[in-house]
Amino acid sequence: MLLAVDVGNTNVVFALFSGRDIKARWRIATDPRRTGDEYATWLTQLLELEGFERSDVTGIIVSTVVPRALHNLEVLAEKYFKVTPAIAGQGAAQWGIAVDVDEPRTLGADRAVNAIAAHARYPGDLIVVDFGTATTLDAIDFNGAYKGGIIAPGINLSLDALVGNTAKLPRIAIESPRSGSVIGRNTEDQMLIGVFWGYVAMIEGLVAKMKAEIGRPAKVVATGGLAVLFQRHTSVFDHVDTDLTLDGLALLAERANLS
Structure with missing residues (x-):
């Protein structure tokens, strides 16, 4: 195994x-x-x-x-x-995909593995959104080449910065807002609205700009622990695949003939 x-x-x-x-x-x-x-x-x-x-x-x-x-x-x-x-990325487990960016060696292993798994699972041009410590959006073309992407602070990093740099704001958990209103009536609700709906707006806006730049239809694949949470509040994702990185590692191992 x-x-x-x-x-x-x-x-x-x-x-x-x-x-x-x-x-x-x-x-x-x-x-x-x-x-x-x-x-x-x-x-x-x-x-x-x-x-x-x-x-x-x-x-x-x-x-x-x-x-x-x-x-x-x-x-x-x-x-x-x-x-x-x-x-991953070395020896028998080389990526096996084109990394079409200015400095290919700086590509994070998680993003490369996501690109490999996404191309193996879904045809055509792709945008992979990974909700991790940082939130990344990556473009993979129909040939499986990694074309570049975006790095933004992860939602928890943003929340930590907000709480850590203000004197009176409490720490809150990331969760779905209790209502669809974007006008909060207490401090906690206002913080949750700002962080949660701010992230939804950011993802939708960045995906729209990436699609316009790609110039061809592109499916959006979301992964990472918070992908399912955001899926319920936006239609921007075509697929949510929480095991994308692990599946990419299994695929690399298969290519490297690991048992």
């Missing part, structure tokens, strides 16, 4: 694949100081709770946007699973 590891700025997601099917997944806060031994203790217990053993894992692939976290994950793979991990 394949263990896919997606290291983001906020969380590390581990997913256990049988073929292209996810059998289990686990999430832990990203901490570059976490050792391979600590990962192993945590992960071994979770595998056992799902009825698996470490020996069931015969291949590991890692995608990371946090370079400092990579070494300890390599230790985890080699010491506890007895395999050398494939690193």
Whole structure:
């Protein structure tokens, strides 16, 4: 079985694949100081709770946007699973797509993997919207080439900045507004309206501008933890695919002939 590891700025997601099917997944806060031994203790217990053993894992692939976290994950793979991990974008796990931007090497692994998975799943020109620590919008053409995109602060980053730099605003949770009104009658509602509907307006506006620049019909694929939340309040998404990054890693592993 394949263990896919997606290291983001906020969380590390581990997913256990049988073929292209996810059998289990686990999430832990990203901490570059976490050792391979600590990962192993945590992960071994979770595998056992799902009825698996470490020996069931015969291949590991890692995608990371946090370079400092990579070494300890390599230790985890080699010491506890007895395999050398494939690193997304390197060696046998090269992207295999054209990266048509000014500095191809600066493309984040998560965005490249999303592009690979989206092109494999959906035909034609695509815009991938990923709601992560940052909110990214990426253009992939009908040949699967990555053409560029947009990076905006993630919704939680924006909320943290708002709360952290004002004296009297309370911390609130990101959730669907309780009504369709955009005129809040208390502080919490006004904050939620500003953050939530502000993000909806931003995504709709940026997608419209990207479509106009692409000049051909383009489907919009949303991913990331908050994609489902926003889906209920906008018609801009053609598909919501919360496993897009993990599926891209499984596809890369398949191409690299990992077990």
